[in-house]
Amino acid sequence: MLDRKLLDILVCPVCKAEVALNRAKDGLICSKCKLEYPIQDDIPVMLPDEARSLEGSGTEEEG
Template structure:
């Protein structure tokens, strides 16, 4: 089960406090200004900057 939309609305990027969006696979949260992806494991977003991965350029806006 993916992250609920209302829960997604209250989450913010821990680095810039910007808005996050769910990726197409629904297994990560994207922060476009920081170009980071926060992984979702077992339906729990891992909101640690040190755990974030670089956003690939192939991800569409």
């Protein structure tokens, strides 16, 4: 599980907007860019090339 302090400082590397944990808690979502960054072994992979597009997927972030 990601530390809350780390989650509070992470931003999207593309647009610098805040990211939020997805419902499954296995990715970080940038709602502005519609990208999801994976979390592998409790480490967020904040690389644009590793991000998954959420366009049309209906994936929601946790509020």
